[in-house]
Each structure stands twice: as structure tokens, then as C-alpha cells.
Amino acid sequence: MLDAALRGLILGGVGLGWVVLIVRFTGLRSFSKMTSFDFVTTVALGSLLAGAAQASDLPAFVQSMVGIAGLFVFQFMISKGRKVSDNVEHVLANKPCILMRDGVINEAALSQTRVTRADLLAKLREANVMAFSEVRAVVLENTGDISVLHGKELDDDLLESIEEIEKDG
8 A cells, every 4th residue: 555655656756747847848838728729738638647646557657758748749739830820720729709899798609609698797797897888898718718808998909810709680
């Protein structure tokens, strides 16, 4: 029992050190969640690290370490590809969507994105919105986060390349 616990601590520590070393070379961008691909990579990384800590033999441990390195390599290549090619960007990144504009909720956008009115209202409260008239825009970002832009004015550049779903009726 003590042997297994000690092995888990050592392998987990080595695995974590391996991740830190790779991040030093690839940069903190590796842990961002700018796209759904980034999010999935982060989740898979955690799973592989857990697998490394639980490895019962050296080949299983090495396989996890190689898998971790492979994820970072793929993510690095994908991020470079997104930078140089609009096609790669289009395939991998979801487009942000406007859920509310100038105090008016876009019910069609809520329906298409499967965001409930209750979720939207919760985000408005979280952003300290006191009246719908304060809201310039609410954006469902490509990461799944919801951004609330409120105040007196909105620079249209902030809504650059955001999809606006046509309202019903």
C-alpha cells in the first residue's frame, strides 16, 4: 500500500515537472481556453497526467509522458496554423454570437445557442447590470464564456467578426 502511494507521488511529481518544463518552452498560451480545441487539450492533459501518476509500469508512464508532449506539439501547430490560415481558424474556432444588443434580448440567438434566458439574466446580474437599457451587447464568446458590455457607448470594433443571428419575425 505504501509502495503504491509513494509510486503515485513520485510519478505524479515527475509528470507535473514534465508539464511545467514543456510549458516553459511553449508558453502559457498552452493553458488558455481561447477555442474549444484549447479547452479539450487542457482536459486531455489532466487525464494524461493522472494516467502518468497511476502508471503501474514504465511503458505506461512513458506513454503518458509522450502523450502529454504530443498534445503540446499539436496545440502549438494548431495555434500557428490559426494564425496563418483563415481556413484553419474557421474550422477550429467557433464564432462568437450576440445574444443581446442595445437592451434587447435576441431570442433567436438564445434558442440557436441553447443559452437560457435565466442564464443570460444571471450573467447580467453578475456584471452588475441594473437595467436592460445599460446593456450595449452580450456576447457568447467562442470559449463558451458570456461577456456583458454595458455603459454609455460601445466601440463597434469590439464586435468585429461576431455573428449576429437574425431575430425571429
